[in-house]
Amino acid sequence: MVLPLALAGCGPSVLDPQGPIGAADKSILIDSLAIMLAIVIPTIVAILGFAWWFRASNPRAKYRPDFVYSGRVEMIVWSIPLLTIILLGGVIWIGSYELDPAKPIGSPAPALEVQGVSLDWKWLFIYPDQGIAAVNQLVIPAGIPVHFSLTSASVMTAFFVPRLGSMIYTMNGMTTNLNLQADKPGTFWGEAAHFSGDGFPTMHFDVKAVPAAQFTDWVDATRNARSPALDPPAYLQLEKQSMSVAPFTYREIDPLIYQMIVTQKLPPGPGPATTPHSQLVRPERTH
Numbered sequence: 001m002v003l004p005l006a007l008a009g010c011g012p013s014v015l016d017p018q019g020p021i022g023a024a025d026k027s028i029l030i031d032s033l034a035i036m037l038a039i040v041i042p043t044i045v046a047i048l049g050f051a052w053w054f055r056a057s058n059p060r061a062k063y064r065p066d067f068v069y070s071g072r073v074e075m076i077v078w079s080i081p082l083l084t085i086i087l088l089g090g091v092i093w094i095g096s097y098e099l100d101p102a103k104p105i106g107s108p109a110p111a112l113e114v115q116g117v118s119l120d121w122k123w124l125f126i127y128p129d130q131g132i133a134a135v136n137q138l139v140i141p142a143g144i145p146v147h148f149s150l151t152s153a154s155v156m157t158a159f160f161v162p163r164l165g166s167m168i169y170t171m172n173g174m175t176t177n178l179n180l181q182a183d184k185p186g187t188f189w190g191e192a193a194h195f196s197g198d199g200f201p202t203m204h205f206d207v208k209a210v211p212a213a214q215f216t217d218w219v220d221a222t223r224n225a226r227s228p229a230l231d232p233p234a235y236l237q238l239e240k241q242s243m244s245v246a247p248f249t250y251r252e253i254d255p256l257i258y259q260m261i262v263t264q265k266l267p268p269g270p271g272p273a274t275t276p277h278s279q280l281v282r283p284e285r286t287h
Contacts, residue, residue: 013162018188018209019181020105021165028095035087039080101168102177105145111179112140115258116150118157118170118192120241120269121199126230126258132222133230133257135238136205137247141215142185148178151262153239154269158194161207167193172268182209197271199243206247227251232266239269 017023054061097103104111115126116138126133140146150159152170160167164180182188192203210218228234230250235257260266 013189014165017163017165018186019164019183021099021180022163023165024095024099025165028091028099031091032088035084035091039084042080099166101166101179103179104147105179105181107145107181109144111145111147114138114140114146114148116148116159116170117258117261118150118152118154118159118196118203119239120154120197120271121192121203121243122238122245123159123190123192123203123205124153124238126253127219128253128255128258130219130223131252131255132219133250133253134222135248135250136245137249138190138205138207139215139218140182140207140209141212142182142209144212145179145181148180149258150176150178151258152268153261153266155196155271156194157192157196157203159190160193161188161190163188164207169194173262173264175262182207185209185211199241202244222249223251225249225251230254230257232257232260235261235266239266241269 014022014029015026017026113127113129115128117124117126122136123138124133124135125138148159150168150170151174152172154172156169156171158167158169159178161180164182166178166180168176168178170176186209188207188209190205190207192200196203227249228251230238230253232254234250254260257266
């Protein structure tokens with residue numbers, strides 16, 4: 001009973017959703033738990049009940065060594081797991097369609113397009129319509145859907161913002177689609193949820209959901225910042241393995257940069273080969 005106290009320092013996660021996808025994921029988790037408890041709790045009660053009833057000091061308990069079959073017992077033993085599987089299957093069936101990662105989120109506002117690239121060991125987020133990019137930070141407008149096109153410039157990893165929902169993998173040479181939304185302003189933890197080498201523990205980022213007007217101001221400030229442009233030579237420098245990279249931005253981008261990454265016109269990274277820490281590079285940081 002003391003062990004849960006160790007979790008007191010943990011921040012809110014999937015059970016404190018801040019968007020429609022995260023809220024639906026939470027409902028599935030709770031519904032699935034409730035359905036499974038329908039078999040777990042009776043089983044625990046039956047174990048305790050049988051142990052108490054068939055104790056050595058109970059003369060009313062019948063010892064029946066020749067007992068082989070009971071239709072009523074068989075019905076109970078098989079019907080409860082069968083009902084559990086049917087109910088779980090229904091939850092999974094409905095959720096698989098309702099929460100398809102590629103399914104757009106219904107909203108009167110058009111979705112913000114973001115192209116995400118997982119590198120060793122950092123995240124690159126490209127805003128194609130705004131013509132800017134950011135490393136290890138993701139700024140989005142609150143209350144507006146975001147459509148992600150995700151790929152990997154190295155090994156497979158997974159994009160996950162627990163409070164917004166739906167973890168999905170990124171893989172080299174292909175694009176996966178994901179739709180998320182933050183209902184209100186806030187800063188949310190984002191991470192790589194698949195082990196990818198030495199720098200994996202530092203491969204995380206902040207998702208900053210801000211009011212629409214503040215998002216526009218951030219875009220304008222990024223465009224006017226004295227920061228580099230994201231073109232193929234800059235990308236090849238960024239692609240080099242590095243750890244604990246502080247967030248920075250690119251004031252403009254090559255409009256075809258994401259397509260060149262996906263089609264491997266820009267070569268993929270080396271992956272998490274054994275590399276001395278002294279040889280790991282840190283890209284130039286500009287804010």
